[in-house]
Amino acid sequence: MATRRPPNRKALIRQAAADLFVERGYHNVSMSDVAEALGIGPSALYHHYRNKQDLLLHTVLDGLDQVDARIKAAGTLDEALRSLAEFIAGRPRGLLATWEREARHLDGAQRGVIDTREAEVVADLEPLLRVGRTDLDDADTGLVAAAVLGALGAQTRHRISLSRRKDEQLAYRLATVVATCPLPEHGGARAATGTPEGVGLPVPGLQRPRRDQILTEAIRLFDERGYQSVTVADIGKAAGIVASGVYRHFPGKTDLLVAAVNRGVERMYSSTEEALSQARDPRDALERLLRARITIALDQVHLLGILTNERDQLPEKERTALRRVQRDHRDVWVQTLDAVRPGRDTAELKMIVLAVQGMVYFVVRSGGTDRWPDLRERLVDLGMALLLDD
Structure with a gap:
């Protein structure tokens, strides 16, 4: 007896594809993998979606x-x-x-x-x-x-x-x-805040070292397109040099990703240390941690995107180290929040911290200062409301 096609097959295909894309990354999933997860033949997928990119779009x-x-x-x-x-x-x-x-x-x-x-x-x-x-x-x-x-x-x-x-x-x-959350005026002109990456050099006409130029363009491209979609030639072109010029500074594309992550980790460490060393009390420390995170998102959103989305592309040693750094960074927030709001479940505090960090990232990526004036202070208002809510 022939098996009846489920009426929601397209939805089942999209759900299976979504789970695989998130688990393995888009480039590591084939149409055959999606079909195998559903127990059907690949031809059944092509009946609904032209190719893998079409499936991703509809997912x-x-x-x-x-x-x-x-x-x-x-x-x-x-x-x-x-x-x-x-x-x-x-x-x-x-x-x-x-x-x-x-x-x-x-x-x-x-x-x-x-x-x-x-x-x-x-x-x-x-x-x-x-x-x-x-x-x-x-x-x-x-x-x-x-x-x-x-x-x-x-x-x-x-x-x-x-x-x-x-x-x-x-x-x-x-x-x-x-x-x-109330959003009060903060005084002065409601001008956009934040400095796009790669601009705002302190001396007009100053050229950054070539290695830094290459790494800055790699960070942007990895974030915008995904690590696996970017070639060394793409990075060289963006930096104004040929691919062989990139190899004079970095042995390979993986080394560029590792260097990008290390730059992000250094920024996280330095911003956290500065926030805690200048704080007057736990609540002030919490706000300073939030402001530091907002500054990274506004000024270096591509760097934050690398730390958020490209961890699985790292070699195992570096991937494990980044997980530990991110966990430790989150736990600094959690311990500070616990000092302000004692007695709360630790798991709940972690979820609140991640909600705040995710909110900041999403808002900046959704339009940032191009759409919303006074964004830095607006994000502080919203973030502190979440952190201090009883």
């Missing part, structure tokens, strides 16, 4: 569509936040992580489709936010909407959990804190 769109459907179905902001928290607590890790991490591998036109769809999701949350928030102008409404989605999405990028019910309650509480 990312699926995650966005599921989030947007819950927003559109809600009659009030509270209903939307509860529905999104329920969705997030179900740990749709593959779908949402694919949206953030693997969409870089789409071509220009497809990336444009994703950027447009992401903007639509944020915009669909804005009318619900405006009800009862007459203090928000259009810019701040868009900022808060993006911050809500960033704080929620961060919960799908780690494996820390309390319980399904408690995870949902925490996600709802965090989203509500962001959605209702």
Whole structure:
């Protein structure tokens, strides 16, 4: 007897693809791998999707569509936040992580489709936010909407959990804190803040050392396209030299990635040490840690992207070392937060810290200072509200 095709086969394909893309990375997954995970032949996949990139596009769109459907179905902001928290607590890790991490591998036109769809999701949350928030102008409404989605999405990028019910309650509480956070004026002109990477040299016309130029371009390309999609020739071209010129400074592409990660780790260490050494008390230390993180995101977002998304491309020794550094860095935040809010469950504190860090990263990547004036102080307001919420 012939086996009936399940009516939701396309959805099953996208979910299987999302899980594999996140687990192994887009370039390490073939259409045959996806078919094998579903127990079907590869030809069944090509019946629905032209190729792997087409499958990736629709997998990312699926995650966005599921989030947007819950927003559109809600009659009030509270209903939307509860529905999104329920969705997030179900740990749709593959779908949402694919949206953030693997969409870089789409071509220009497809990336444009994703950027447009992401903007639509944020915009669909804005009318619900405006009800009862007459203090928000259009810019701040868009900022808060993006911050809500960033704080929620961060919960799908780690494996820390309390319980399904408690995870949902925490996600709802965090989203509500962001959605209702007051955003006061900070005085002066609301000018954009942050310095794009690779500009703002202290002496006009000063040329950075060639090795630094190469590494800066490698960091940008690795973050924008993904490590495996970038060649040494691409890096050389971006730095204004031929590929052989890159090899005079770095033995290979892996060495460039390791150097990029080391630069990021050094920045994390130095910013953390500076924040703690200047703090007057635990609360001040917490705010200084937050400000340091925001500064890295605003000034060196590509470097933060490397640390966030390219860890699995490192050799095992360096990958293990980076995990340890990131865990230690997170635990500094957790210990500081515990000193400010004693008696809370450690796992919950970790989830709050990761929500704050994820929110900052998502907002900056969603448009940053180009879209929102006074972004640095706005992120401090939102981040501290999350960290200090009782």
